[in-house]
Amino acid sequence: xxxxxxxxxxxxxxxxxxxxxxxxxxxxxILVQFANEIKKVVDLGCQVAIVIGGGNIFRGAxxxxxxxxxQGDYMGMLATVINGMAIQSVLENHGMQTRLLSAIKxxxxxxxxxxxxxxxxxxxxxxxxxxxxxxNPFFSTDSGGALRAxxxxxxVLLKGTNVDGVYSADPRKDPNAVKYDEITxxxxxxxxxxxxxxxxxxxxxxxxxxxxxFDMKGEGNLLKVVEGEKVGTLVKE
Ligand code: UDP
Numbered sequence: 001x002x003x004x005x006x007x008x009x010x011x012x013x014x015x016x017x018x019x020x021x022x023x024x025x026x027x028x029x030i031l032v033q034f035a036n037e038i039k040k041v042v043d044l045g046c047q048v049a050i051v052i053g054g055g056n057i058f059r060g061a062x063x064x065x066x067x068x069x070x071q072g073d074y075m076g077m078l079a080t081v082i083n084g085m086a087i088q089s090v091l092e093n094h095g096m097q098t099r100l101l102s103a104i105k106x107x108x109x110x111x112x113x114x115x116x117x118x119x120x121x122x123x124x125x126x127x128x129x130x131x132x133x134x135x136n137p138f139f140s141t142d143s144g145g146a147l148r149a150x151x152x153x154x155x156v157l158l159k160g161t162n163v164d165g166v167y168s169a170d171p172r173k174d175p176n177a178v179k180y181d182e183i184t185x186x187x188x189x190x191x192x193x194x195x196x197x198x199x200x201x202x203x204x205x206x207x208x209x210x211x212x213x214f215d216m217k218g219e220g221n222l223l224k225v226v227e228g229e230k231v232g233t234l235v236k237e
Contacts, residue, residue, distance in 0.1 A: 004228030005155040007047040007122060010038070011145035012160050014055035014083055016216060020162070025056055026086050034087070034216065035094040038127065040223045042096055047122040049152055050129045051145035052087060054079030060137070073137030077104060080141055084131035085109060097126040103135030103144070115151050122152065142200035150207050157209055158225060159196065160216030165233035166193055182234045195235055210236040 012034070017026045042048055057079035060072030067075070081102055088098045099121045102110035110131055111117065121128045133144035142159075149157040166188070169177040180193075185205040188195055195201055195213060204211050214221055214232025224231045 001044075001227045003044060003046060003226055005046070005158075005226045007049075007152065007154045008041070008156055008158055008226060009049045009051060009145055009149035009152065009154040010158045010160055010222070011051045011142060012053065012216065013141075014053035014057060014059075014079065016160065016162065017052075017083055017086070018056045026083070028090075031086060031090040032094075035090045035096075037216070037219070037222045038091060039094050039096060040220070041226050042125065042127060044223070044226065045125075046226050047125065048127045049118070049122060049148060049154065050084075050087065050127065051133075051141055051148055052080055052083040052129065052131070053141040054083060054133075057082060070137040073139075074104075077132040077135070077137075080133055080144075081106065081110065081131035084129045088129055091127055091129075097124075098129060099126050100129045100131055103130070103132035118148075119152055128152075139199065140197050142196040143203065146196070146200040146203040146209070149209055150203060154209070157204060157211045158222070159211060159213045160222070161213060162215060162217060163213075164215040164218070164231075166195055166213050166235065168193075180233045181230055182236070185235060185237060188235055195233075204235075205237075208237050210234060 018024050054076045058075045060076035084100050088100045091098050100110040101113045103113045105112050118128050130148045133141045165179045167177040167179050171177040212232050
């Protein structure tokens, strides 16, 4: 099979790492499963960059704890680095070469984010993990994913979630919800569909960067996506 998307940016939410089970931060079985899926596309020759969220550890914006918004956001960014370190370790244990690049300097554990360096790593088939989101409060890791995907000129932004695409309504609540195989940015906005947060979505739309929302847990799904099979929902111009 040929590769349709050679350079990908995979955005995973923090909660993907504990499977929504709040009693734990990271479920190692899930990490191993992700590593197996990522290895399939690395072995195929795909250049893989990953942006990971931090919601399993700390989500600044929704914290109602007396912590200032900006302080909480920085805490959330640090959480993404912890997740990035976890993924890095498991990917390396599965035989992949990796680099963790952080938007906030922490040189003992991660390289600083330097765009050209990130691209060079990708060209050498190292999996690049971007930590600390955009490095700025008031953003999300969806925005970090959209930003980095554009910066590295990724062919597509893949949003790996636990639903198999974008639906007309929440499929868990509405039995009549229909899944879209393909939808344009404009249609998604007009229909009020939430693919990513608005900042992230606009960044992709303005730069013609397609987004594919798919179920990361499905075995072989990531591979199918990069080979161009119809998996999940494709959002494009
Ligand atoms: N965050 C931020 N700037 C960024 C990325 C993340 O301030 O560029 C903070 C923000 O508080 C966010 C938290 O980090 O709530 C964790 O990221 P996110 O909520 O996007 O994680 P996910 O929902 O994907 O697990």
